[in-house]
Amino acid sequence: MFTACVTLVLIVAGALVTSNDAGLSVPDWPTSFGSLYKIPRMVGGVRFEHTHRMVAEFVGLLTIILAVWTWRTERRRWMKILGIAALGTVIAQGILGGITVLHYLPPAVSSAHAALAQTFFCIAVVIALFTGRQFVEEVPQVELDTRRPSLITLTLLSIFVLYVQLILGAMFRHHGLSWWPHVVHAGVVCVVLTWTAVRALSLYSKIEAVRRPAITMLALMITQLCLGFVAFLTRVAWGHDAAQPELPMVISTVAHVAVGALLLATAVILAIQVWRHVPVAFEERIPARTRKPVAV
Amino acid sequence: MNCRKNWVVMTGLLCLLGLFLLVGCNKSEAPEQTSSAPEKAAPAAAATPIDPATAASISGTVKLEGAAPKGAKIDMSQDPACKGANMAETIVADGGNLANVFVYVKEGLGDRTFDVPKEAATINQEGCKYHPHVLGAMAGQNIEIKNSDQTTHNIHPTPKDNREWNESQPPAAAPIEKSFAREEIMLPVKCNQHPWMKMYVNVVKSPFFAVTGPDGKYEIKGLPPGDYTIAFVQEKLGEQTQKVTLAAKDSKTVDSSFKQ
Structure with missing residues (x-):
């Protein structure tokens, strides 16, 4: 849980770097102005970029501890793999961060860095969920899902559309794409997430593990839409000719990134809880052609 | 036994992490070494001589039609070493005279070649501001970049046709010398720290260019007689062109104006 919280701080620190146009204020990597340990004068863009690097190093250290701990103490084999996946993701993320500095912020690499950051955040969140006492000790309250599309399908679709939205947003922020695909796709995200949350709340509101993330997802989605609108106004409509990043522009875009990360993580939690508590009814899983006719 | 196996795997992973960092360290050093040298232009043919007895000149004033926008005040509070007032220089117009317009001979020089000046064009960083805001230089000409501020700057050109680089320059550091090999108009240079x-920077192949001053005036001397297209380029308002025919020893006025 601590790693997940620090990762959210790291995402905010990274968003501050982009919003303040400070991505290349420290021109070298992995060193900062030629040193691995000296803290440079924290003024201008350097305070954002170097703070981001320091928090990233801390998250890297936490992830190494997490992976070793999981490997040594976990009995569940897939949890050991998840720990190693987290470590692999954080290493890949560090390398992407380095490439983006050394190659002067290529939009594809910077966007991949932004997307992988939130992927890592989701991994940290699910590790926290899977190792939480409630998840380990509770006896799941199960209700079979007979509706089509199933709720698990809807939650997976929610994750997919959110991830696409994350990539579109990152591409726009890193000058690889215009703003309109991100704005248009926001409509698709709204429809899918509302459908998922309404289905979850209307049929399975008795299951707390499903109800809570569904409500949170809906609330975060509304917040995110408002933040997106404000970010659009401050950055695209009013701020395109700004001589420097202005405070409303920075606050709205950073908050938009942070809430976006929380929204994606909530959708992942919802999917896990639905998979656990609302499994698809068995006969639904059998392809039609393999079903044998039943003699009456 | 199983515990030992786990430790072997974990040690292997940490070694892999170290290897990645090592590769990263090596990568970071490479651009530092190569970027300190000015970018070399392809060796040019011998310069085509111009008879000074027939050389012509053009001069003029660039105007802004309509009211000049009020320049935005820059907030430099994030670095205490950035002192003094600073205003955005996107459009600088005083009494309708437009400053910082790059004027150059766009067409008409044919295959003529010109010697690259031995003296460097200079950029100074003072008051957390670039001086000048718009610079002209020939392809291959040295550009000397100084830091007169008591803070570190990074100089980061973002060209389309030249090589991109990004270097930091601490206070009182030796000037950085660079050049751009290819012609490029309105090549943006920025500081990511501020x-x-x-x-x-405007990189052209000929020495026939000028930048309008605060009075909107410019002058280009030493042109051989001929038919030319003169381009006027402003960072936000774009490009305007005018045709002019110069006879021997002509001195013509070519004015231009931009609309908001």
Whole structure:
């Protein structure tokens, strides 16, 4: 849980770097102005970029501890793999961060860095969920899902559309794409997430593990839409000719990134809880052609 | 036994992490070494001589039609070493005279070649601001970049046709010498440490260029007689062109104006 919280701080620190146009204020990597340990004068863009690097190093250290701990103490084999996946993701993320500095912020690499950051955040969140006492000790309250599309399908679709939205947003922020695909796709995200949350709340509101993330997802989605609108106004409509990043522009875009990360993580939690508590009814899983006719 | 196996795997992973960092370290050093040298232009043919007895000149004033926008005040509070007042220089017009317009001979020089000046064009960073805001230089000409501020700057050109680089320059550091090999108009240069710091370098093949001063005036001397297209380029308002025919020893006025 601590790693997940620090990762959210790291995402905010990274968003501050982009919003303040400070991505290349420290021109070298992995060193900062030629040193691995000296803290440079924290003024201008350097305070954002170097703070981001320091928090990233801390998250890297936490992830190494997490992976070793999981490997040594976990009995569940897939949890050991998840720990190693987290470590692999954080290493890949560090390398992407380095490439983006050394190659002067290529939009594809910077966007991949932004997307992988939130992927890592989701991994940290699910590790926290899977190792939480409630998840380990509770006896799941199960209700079979007979509706089509199933709720698990809807939650997976929610994750997919959110991830696409994350990539579109990152591409726009890193000058690889215009703003309109991100704005248009926001409509698709709204429809899918509302459908998922309404289905979850209307049929399975008795299951707390499903109800809570569904409500949170809906609330975060509304917040995110408002933040997106404000970010659009401050950055695209009013701020395109700004001589420097202005405070409303920075606050709205950073908050938009942070809430976006929380929204994606909530959708992942919802999917896990639905998979656990609302499994698809068995006969639904059998392809039609393999079903044998039943003699009456 | 199982515990030992786990430790072997974990040690292997940490070694892999170290290897990645090592590769990263090596990568970071490479651009530092190569970027300190000016970018070399392809060796040019011998310069085509111009008879000074027939050389002509053009001069003029660039105007802004309509009211000049009020320049935005820059907030430099994020670095205490950035002192003094600073205003955005996107459009600088005083009494309708437009400053910082790059004027150059766009067409008409044919295959003529010109010697690259031995003296460097200079950029100074003072008051967390670039001086000048718009610079002209010939392809291959040295550009000397100084830091007169008591803070570190990074100089980061973002060209389309030339090589991109990004170097930091601490206070009182030796000037950085660079050049751009290919022609490029309004090549943006910025400082990522102070995001308001922006300027433009214009790289051309001939020495026939000028930048309008605060009075909107410019002058280009030493042109051989001929038919020319003169381009006026402003960072936000774009490009305007005018045709002019110069006879021997002509001195013509070519004015231009931009609309908001």
